[in-house]
Amino acid sequence: MHPSGPSTEEVLEKEERLRLLEKAILELDEHQQKCIRLFYLEEKSYQQVSEITGYNLNQVKSYIQNGKRNLKIIMTENEQQRD
């Protein structure tokens, strides 16, 4: 680890959040999950996502938008539960 990088605690915290995010993604419906994974994790463009999934561009857009919103909701709920 870089000396000026995040502390062990911070790393662990981030790991925990990533774990929760992964869990949250699994809670999304199939379409949203697919689009979110392609867009955010594989960093594809809408166009590419559309081509891969076969959804039209507007569908991709709305799946990603809604998926993102749902993820946020799930994550905040989980965090509140943790607190």
Add this chain to the structure above:
Amino acid sequence: MNSNGINFNADHTCPDPQTLVRYQQGLLSPAEQHQLEAHLLDCEFCADALEGLQLMDHPGTLLQVQQELNERIEKRTGEKKEAIIVRFPAFRIAAMLVIVLIAGGLIWYLRPDTRQEQIVLDTQEPNTPVAEPLKESPEDASPSYESLLSAATNKEVKDAKVPIVSAPSQQAVEENSVQESNAKYHMEEVAGVVATETENETSTLRKSAEVTNTDLAAVDESVANEEQKELTKKKVESTHDRPSSVEAVSVAPQVTSKGKQAAEADLFNGKQKDKSQQGTFNTGLELFREGRYQEALPYLTAATDIPESRLYTGISYYQLNNQNEALKSLDKYVTTASGKKKDEAWWYKALVHLKLNNRDAARKALQQVIELKGGYQQRAEELLRKI
């Protein structure tokens, strides 16, 4: 991605319009597209801008418009320096306004002072005239001068006033001085009295604080005496019926002594004879009420025939901080038959126990006080709550 550096979103630097246009025209690489799309998801402003672009027939013209606008802005920014110069007077005006306001405020602030001075002058000026009205005061007082004044014209009055008024004025002045000296004397007197009174008051207050209980006791005492008399009368009557009632038989021995006491008390009150212990008791009680407990004790202990003597002996011992003796006397009183002041006795028993640190005993005594429902009930309840 090119960036115009303007940040409409807390987390992202927004893309410039050109990037948006190029994105719309499909000229960006997939990676660039993704980056922009990710940004659009978080930035409402850019999303709106893109939406607007999509509504345009020729989005390319936007870039021309933007260029023109930029040129105009540059022209204007050339005039910036002037604008800055123009701004300065505004600051100056503001500064001047502030100064004027402060100055005005100061003037306003200082105004009341001059007014006060005027007021002072106004009040001082009459000082000289004040003496005159004082001289004229006898006129106001005596109607004859007044009628004289009203009869004569103003000027004549003033002329006439001098000789007429001069005599009384002296008188008035003398009176005034006399009054003043009287007042002064009075003041000194008052001051002295106040000084002594305060001393006295503190002592009397202290005393009265001590005495209040005993005062109340004294009131109870007189009531008790009368009631005792009635009781004894009744009981004397009952002694006549002795053979018929068994209760009366048991009461009888007490009654005879009590009857005696009451009779003696009656005699004393009637100022016919003073051979009973009532006199001794009364002397003791008086000393007791004055808070002279040590002096009261010999009288109180001597008046053994009067049950209340034990109560006051007890209280005296309590006041003198002789708790064991206090307890003895109070116990004796509590166990004697006549019971008008048993609540008081129990109350003092509670206090004695508190002094002796016998909390349980004190509580029991207080409960007795409460059960008796006398004048000490409330205080007992309060005290019981505290301990």
